[in-house]
Every structure is written in C-alpha cells, then in structure tokens.
Amino acid sequence: MDAQTTVFLLFILMLSVFLGIELISRVPSQLHTPLMSGSNAISGITIVGAVLSLSSGSETITAVLGTAAVACATVNVVGGYLVTDRMLGMFRKKGQGEG
Amino acid sequence: MLSPFLIDMAYIVAAVFFIFGLKMLGKADTARRGNQVSAMGMMIALVATLLYGGLDYTYILVGIAIGGGIGLFGAKTVAMTGMPEMVALFNGTGGIASLLVGWAEFHQSYVETAASGVIGYSSFTLFAIFLASVIGGLTFTGSIVAWAKLSGKLPGKPVLFPGQQVFNVLLLVVVLAAGIAFALVGDMSDPLMMAKYDIYLVIVAVGLILGVLAVIGIGGADMPVVIALLNSYSGLAACATGFIIANKVLIVSGALVGASGLILTTIMCKAMNRSLANVLFSGFGSTSGGSAKKNEGEARVITAEDAFLVLEAAGSVVFVPGYGMAVAQAQHAVRELGDMLEDNGCEVKYAIHPVAGRMPGHMNVLLAEANVPYEQLVEPDDVNPIMETVDVCMVIGANDVVNPSAREDEDSTIYGMPIIDSDLARTTFVLKRSLGAGYAGIGNPLFFKDNTRMLLGDAKDSVSTLVAEFKQN
Numbered sequence: 153m154d155a156q157t158t159v160f161l162l163f164i165l166m167l168s169v170f171l172g173i174e175l176i177s178r179v180p181s182q183l184h185t186p187l188m189s190g191s192n193a194i195s196g197i198t199i200v201g202a203v204l205s206l207s208s209g210s211e212t213i214t215a216v217l218g219t220a221a222v223a224c225a226t227v228n229v230v231g232g233y234l235v236t237d238r239m240l241g242m243f244r245k246k247g248q249g250e251g
Numbered sequence: 252m253l254s255p256f257l258i259d260m261a262y263i264v265a266a267v268f269f270i271f272g273l274k275m276l277g278k279a280d281t282a283r284r285g286n287q288v289s290a291m292g293m294m295i296a297l298v299a300t301l302l303y304g305g306l307d308y309t310y311i312l313v314g315i316a317i318g319g320g321i322g323l324f325g326a327k328t329v330a331m332t333g334m335p336e337m338v339a340l341f342n343g344t345g346g347i348a349s350l351l352v353g354w355a356e357f358h359q360s361y362v363e364t365a366a367s368g369v370i371g372y373s374s375f376t377l378f379a380i381f382l383a384s385v386i387g388g389l390t391f392t393g394s395i396v397a398w399a400k401l402s403g404k405l406p407g408k409p410v411l412f413p414g415q416q417v418f419n420v421l422l423l424v425v426v427l428a429a430g431i432a433f434a435l436v437g438d439m440s441d442p443l444m445m446a447k448y449d450i451y452l453v454i455v456a457v458g459l460i461l462g463v464l465a466v467i468g469i470g471g472a473d474m475p476v477v478i479a480l481l482n483s484y485s486g487l488a489a490c491a492t493g494f495i496i497a498n499k500v501l502i503v504s505g506a507l508v509g510a511s512g513l514i515l516t517t518i519m520c521k522a523m524n525r526s527l528a529n530v531l532f533s534g535f536g537s538t539s540g541g542s543a544k545k546n547e548g549e550a551r552v553i554t555a556e557d558a559f560l561v562l563e564a565a566g567s568v569v570f571v572p573g574y575g576m577a578v579a580q581a582q583h584a585v586r587e588l589g590d591m592l593e594d595n596g597c598e599v600k601y602a603i604h605p606v607a608g609r610m611p612g613h614m615n616v617l618l619a620e621a622n623v624p625y626e627q628l629v630e631p632d633d634v635n636p637i638m639e640t641v642d643v644c645m646v647i648g649a650n651d652v653v654n655p656s657a658r659e660d661e662d663s664t665i666y667g668m669p670i671i672d673s674d675l676a677r678t679t680f681v682l683k684r685s686l687g688a689g690y691a692g693i694g695n696p697l698f699f700k701d702n703t704r705m706l707l708g709d710a711k712d713s714v715s716t717l718v719a720e721f722k723q724n
Contacts, residue, residue: 153373153375153497154426157497158375158493158701160492161359161376161494161497161499161502162653163503164421164499164502164503164506164670165490168502168503168506168507169509169510170504171270171506171507171510172273172506172508172509172510172511172514173253173510173511173513173514174293174508175270175273175274175277175507175511176273176510176511176514177514178276178277178517179276180277180279180630180712181375181518181603181605181611181612181615181630182279182612182619182625182628183276183277183278183279183282183608183612183615184515184518184605184610184611184612184613185334185610185611185612185613185615185616186276186282186286186386186616187273187276187277187282187337187511187515187612188338188482188512188610188611188612189334189338189341189484190272190273190276190285190286190289190477191273191276191486191507191508191511191512192338192341192342192345192482192508192509193286193289193290193293193503194269194272194273194289194292194293194392194483194486194508195286195342195345195485195486195488195489195490195504195505195508196293196345196348196483196488197293197346197501197504197505197710198345198492198501198505199293199295199487199498200300200313200357200488200495200500200501200570201298201349201352201492201495201496202351202352202355202636203297203300203301203311204300204303204306204496204498205352205356205359205496206306206307206310206311206314206354206355206388207305207306207307208305208306208307209307210307210359211358211359211362213337213358214355214359214362215307215310217351217352217354217355217358217574218310218314218351218352218355219310219311219313219314220314220351220411221314221348221349221351221352221355222310222311222313222314222315222318222348222555223313223314223317223321223349224260224316224318224344224345224347224351224382224521225344225345225348226314226315226317226318226319226322227292227318227319227321227322227325227341227344227492228318228322228341228342228344228345228348228485228511228631229318230318230319230322230323231321231322231325231326231337231340232322232326232341232345233286233289233290233293234322234323234324234326234327234519235326235329235334235338235341236286236339237283237286237287237290238326238327239331239334239619240282240283240286242331242619242620242622243279243282243283243615243619243625247561249275249704
C-alpha cells in the first residue's frame, strides 16, 4: 500500500468515526437494544473481507480459515439483522394490533 | 465480472444505506425500516464483492450456508428473555470472523513470501493484521464470557484473583510489543522475519486470553456497559480488517459501528455515574466494605390482598422494572396488571432506568414483547419530578437503580448514580424474592422506609395474584 492510499484510507476512517458519533448521539433509551444489535449486524461487514480472502488457488489453510471466517461473519449478519427485526416488530404504539 | 470501479460504486451505495439505516434506527417510528435498509446495504456490499471474480465460490457458498443456517436458527428460536446472551454471541462471531480474515490474509502472504523470496507485506498491512486479530480475538472471548455470565453458566459476580490488574497490564504490554515486532519488516534473513509466524500466534493467543480476563472480572450489573463496549470493538476489528485489504466499505462501516458503540457505552456509564475505567477495572461489588451505613429499621411486609386494596384506590401507578422481572418472566403479567389498572381509571407509567437489566434497553424490549405501548415507557428524568404525586410506585425486581443511597449516602459505592426516586412516591411496593442485597451487593434503605411495603415472593406469582384479585372484584 503506498503512502497516498494509506492517507486516503485514514481520512475515510476519521470522517466515518465523526459521522458515527453524530448519528447516534441522540437516541431514546428504549431503542438502545435494537440499535446495538442492529449496529452489531453491520459489524458483520467483515464478511466482505472473508469472501475476498477466498481467492481461487489459495493455500489450503488459507481456504479453511477463510471459509470459517465467512461462516462466522454470516452468523453475525443473518442472526444480527433477524434478531433486531424480531425485536423491533414488537415495539408498537398504543392501539396498534398484534403482529 | 464487475470492474473494480463499479464495485467501489456499489460500496458507496452500501455505505449510504448503512448510514441511513443507523439514522432511522434511532427513531421509534422508523427503526424497523432502518434495520431493513441497513440489511439491504449489507446485501449490496456482499453481492458486489462476489462479483469481483477469481474467487473460490465453493468455499464461499459452504461458509454462507453454514453461517446462515446457524444465524437463522439462533435468531428465530431465542426467547426474548435470552436476548442479551444472543446479542453477545452474535457479536462474538463477528469478532472471530475478523480474526480469521486477518489470519487468512497473513497466512497467504506469508506462504507466498516464503515461496517467492519477495516480501509480500508492508509494515502498515502487518500492523492492521495485528489489530484485527487482537481486537477480533478479544471481542470473541469477551463476548463468550459475557454470554456465559448472562446465561448463568458462569457466576454473575466478578471473578477476581490476586494481581489480576497487574497481570492484565502485563499482557497488554506483551501484546503491544509483539505487535510492533510483528509489524517490522526487515531482510528475509532477519531473525524477526523468520519468527514472524510464531509472533503472530503469540498475538492471537494473548488477544484471546485478554478477552477472557477483561470480562470475567466485571459484575453482572455492569453487563450493559460491557455489551455496548464489545459491540464497539467488533466494529473496530472489522475496520482494521478493512485496512488489511484496503477496502473502503469495511473501514466506513466498521468505524460507524465502533463510534456508535462507544457513544452507547458512554451513555451507559453516565447512567451509573461511573467512568469507563472504573467499570472495567474496579471489580464492582467484589468488595464488601463499600457501604458504611447499616440499614436500620424493619422492612414491612404486605400481602397481595392488602396490596390490591391500595392499588384499587390508586389514581396513578408507576412500575419500575428490573432484572428480577426478566428472571421471573413477569413482563406479561405486569402488562396485564397495568391494563387492569387503566381500566380502573388509573394512570399507568413504566419508568425505565437506562441500565436496568443486563443490556442497554433490556427492559424496553421485554415490555414491548408484552405489548406495552412505548408511549407509556418513561425515563427517570421524566418521572422523578412528579414522583411525589404518584400514589403507588411498584418496584419489580429492580434494586440498585432505585437505591436512595445513591442520593443520600456519600459513603455508598453507588453515591451519585442517577436513580429513579421510587422512595418519594406516596406508597412504594417492592416485589422481591427475599430481603437480600442486590446484584451490586449493596444494602438498600428503600426497603426500610416508612412508606415502603415489601411484597415477597416470585414477581410473576405476586403480580398474577394481584391480577386475579382485580378479576374477582
């Protein structure tokens, strides 16, 4: 990685951190759990890295590690989003029916 | 196969979806759609990645099938009361995934370097691999310990041994030194280069051990902070993974999660009036000499029948749920009682402390499961000013968050923590299994106040009895 790319990526990191802080700073406490589990699902984005580590013709050990990584990240993504959706499905306003 | 340019474009779209998704998750009306928007972003990022070409799709499909099956099963079968454990587990899998990606990338370039004799990694990449592996690893083991504590497989009390702090700091120093040694790139004949793989294995091992030691010393009542912090770490691990392969969408999303998790952690700490360092290193509740004042007086016990008579005459009732309600699975019975009271012309509110329960917003989820409309859920700041006008405050399985010592007793370990002023209501009912201390191991003077009545027994049974009384009359 050349110096320019490094600086560019660090710049992206800096801006994203500030964006993350701004996005979350005023959230009602009733939404803390769904927010946490929803953002937890986003951290499953590491699935992208896991998939990219499995380029064809890679070492056997690399392939085993990569496959395990894909599996774990998928658990995080699928489980995270579904559980969040289940929770949010229960939040309802007064007068709204079941389900 | 898509060109890298188009894939990067898709990543930008995915990042926009994540940002909007998170934004919408922060508002009650749009939260569910926000989660779906964010899931779409994930789908876009994944599909775009699969179109890179030159990938081994058999392995990828096997991985996705296994992981998808486990995730689907876990998410569909978990009971709402088991939610904190489940979130911890899912969080852990994200952490280990980042560790494995780091390992896979390192292994591949290590083998290629050894075969070709040309060094295939830079110090920057190696340091990113180090960070992804350590943070990912400690997120994994930390989450597993949190899961074990939350599900009762390990004691909720802090597990401490002599010299633990020193040992933890020592490990941290070791892993940082190993990280620096790992990132140095010299000649192929350099001993540091020869030992690269060994150094890496040390890093992985220490990272995993650190996660265990960091969480095992933290008490059950502090779990909301720990869970929020681990969530932040899993984002940071993903972010570090992004630096290994110079992937922008990983960096952006990982940083978003890392930052938002940190904010949530800060909110939790504020709700307990403690610093993050204090939560992480104090082993709260393990010391017995915390509260200097002896609890004086005698607790007055009330029967369900008498409690019913008071409730029937009440014009306003505030419920204060805590972890005990989750344990007793009393949320449905509580909602039923709340409905009966409303039918009786009583104003009903549920006051929820930010750190009640074992994860941020734990009580909200349980009450939502029981169909309590979220307009009835109020925060301490909303209910405390009017507490003196409340006829009955019913404390259900909550303890430390209603402990007046936090307001009155300067020697108490929880002094200064914002609480729900249940003791100021005209009458306070405390539903509790016995007269023992709370999770933090601190005595609660609330139980001995003149206007407090103890309704002893299983919370669900007690509330159900009250509901039955209402039905009879």
